[in-house]
């Protein structure tokens with residue numbers, strides 16, 4: 001259901017071009033030629049893992065055939081730190097580049113956004129924290145995801161940590177000129193990464209749909225993405241070599257990224273409080289929180305959540321509660337943990353997590369206001385993995 005009841009003015013941003021198809025990443029030179037990139041020297045920003053798999057050599061080779069020389073910065077391992085961003089800034093300013101290409105998961109793509117902006121602008125990363133305006137236009141930027149999940153190839157944000165705290169640079173100038181969706185790059189993803197990243201994309205779609213900033217653009221993409229993920233994620237997980245499933249997932253993850261125009265809701269806040277205490281990957285902590293997030297918000301505009309449930313479950317008459325239980329079952333099928341206990345969080349930590357959720361990650365986009373009284377039962381139910389109990393409580397209001 002696409003709603004038109006919000007009179008607010010908003011901006012929906014998106015990359016200018018999307019190139020999609022098997023082997024699309026081998027055609028980057030065509031894109032760069034179309035943009036008249038000069039000089040013909042490209043900064044390739046990549047995850048170390050992507051280099052190890054040989055994907056960078058392949059892309060570098062195809063760029064060379066197209067007449068572009070590439071310099072590689074691949075010192076990105078795990079979540080990027082401020083130090084990574086500083087090293088990359090020096091690297092980006094060390095030579096005259098005509099364009100930046102980011103290849104990898106969310107971390108590499110986020111770093112590539114910064115490199116494109118800081119290559120042409122003075123000052124350090126710390127000068128642009130928060131909502132930023134860059135005096136000069138960034139270098140032309142193409143982003144090539146190698147996982148199907150974060151949607152970073154579609155967004156205006158760059159995230160990294162400074163002394164253990166997540167920090168962001170947010171600017172419409174960071175949106176790439178092109179997203180290059182090459183499903184063949186995701187064929188080697190192991191099942192657990194396929195699941196975790198795909199479930200992050202499902203969280204983006206569902207949370208954006210619940211956001212008070214949801215708009216007709218994000219609604220349309222959210223319903224489409226959630227339906228595709230429901231149909232194809234399990235197939236991609238069971239049969240990683242299935243290109244049709246990989247095509248579906250890389251497309252849905254991109255749509256999930258576009259949904260982030262509406263922001264996410266309390267699920268991502270809860271996920272950050274889990275990540276701060278355990279080594280749970282982002283997508284896993286998000287999908288653990290997702291069924292509870294749906295139930296937490298199910299009394300607001302129930303007809304909308306019902307519409308989402310009907311699309312995902314392909315069942316007329318399905319309701320928010322059915323959707324929450326279905327996601328919990330999917331998490332089980334994909335080998336995801338389903339309780340805070342399972343990821344090693346003690347019951348004694350719950351009060352502190354509630355407090356951290358409220359103060360560090362307040363979520364004005366969430367349709368139900370956050371409070372200690374409302375969050376405590378959510379955390380308690382999540383600790384026990386009692387989604388059914390929480391559903392009963394939610395249905396009583």
Ligand SMILES: [Fe+2]
Nearest residue numbers: 200204282286
């Ligand atoms: Fe996410």
